[in-house]
Amino acid sequence: MSRSLGRCPECGSGKLVKDYESADIACMHCGLVVADRLEDPGPEWRAFNDEQKAKRTRVGAPLTFAIHDKGLSTLIDWRGLPHARKVSPDQAAQIYNLRKWQRRVRLSDATERNLAFALAELSKISTSLNIPKHILETASVIYRRALKKRLIRGRSIQGIAAASIYMACRQCGVARTLDEISEVSLLTRKDIGRSYRFMIKELGEFVPSITPIQYVSRFSNQLALQGRTENIAHSIVKMATELR
Structure with a gap:
């Protein structure tokens, strides 16, 4: 049942409800x-958990902090569609200008350019x-927190990105x-540690500090x-930790 909807034409009562199971009012x-x-x-589909809902939904890509604009921007493609009609030279020049200004708007200032470069480095x-x-x-x-606090100024973007990872x-x-x-970052261990x-x-x-048990699963894989064998290694590491 849901909220009241209008009035009844028979008795004039305002207590009209929508029944979603029988699809009537x-x-x-x-x-x-x-x-x-x-x-x-x-939607026409059903989902029984968050994973199924994320896979079946069709409302676009989710927000992500790994892209400088969180994935909300649009992109004017430079490639012509095969079914599109031919455009005149004036229209082609106009489309080119739109693409150019759209790229400039996406990275309008130094902070945006810094963030875009750093997030690309993080992804790599x-x-x-x-x-x-x-x-x-x-x-x-x-990295976004460090950039907001102006910790990047005077320091290597690659170094801060590697330290963030x-x-x-x-x-x-x-x-x-x-x-x-x-x-993989082509920086020295000393620079990243600093x-x-x-x-x-x-x-x-x-x-938190890395425990030896966290390395067991990795080496096992x-x-x-x-x-x-992995379970025995876990037991040995646990016993060694308790003996310290």
């Missing part, structure tokens, strides 16, 4: 069916390290070392070990 006072066979404005590092998407989102949020991995409990990030310590101090982020 009825009067609660006299029982007259005022309207029936109503159209359902909802995350792809090279094969880390999950939620870590990329976390790293993007960390490392901080996100630590916060999400994914074992990645500074040497691995240094290898940027990381600076961001920890200025942002006041809590970063890389070596293609059986689950029984």
Whole structure:
């Protein structure tokens, strides 16, 4: 049942309700069916959890912090559609100008250009390290916070981006070392560590330490070990931790 809708033509009562199960509108006072066979404005599919809902919905891509405009901007494509009619030279010049100004509006100032370059660097590092998407989102949020506090001024964008990836991995409990990030970002381990310590101090982020158990699953996957071997390794690490 839903909210009241208009008045009943039979008794004049205003207590009209919409029944979504039978797809009609009825009067609660006299029982007259005022309207029936109503159209359902909802989707034609059903979802039983958030994952199914995300896969079946067709309202566009979700918001993401990994893109400088969060994925809300539009793009005027430079390629002509095969079914489109031919345009005159004046119209082609107008379309070219529209594309040019649209690109300029998307990156209108130095902050937007900085963010776009840094997020592209974050995406490149995350792809090279094969880390999950939620870590990329976390790293993007960390970099946005650093940019908002003006921590990037006078420092390397690549260094802050690499430090953001490392901080996100630590916060999400994914074992990645500074040497691995240094290898894919073409920065030295010392530079990334310096940027990381600076961001920890200025942002006041809590970063838990990486435990040896977090490396067990990673090494087990890389070596293609059986689950029984991984469980034994977990037990050994746990016993060694308790003996300290």
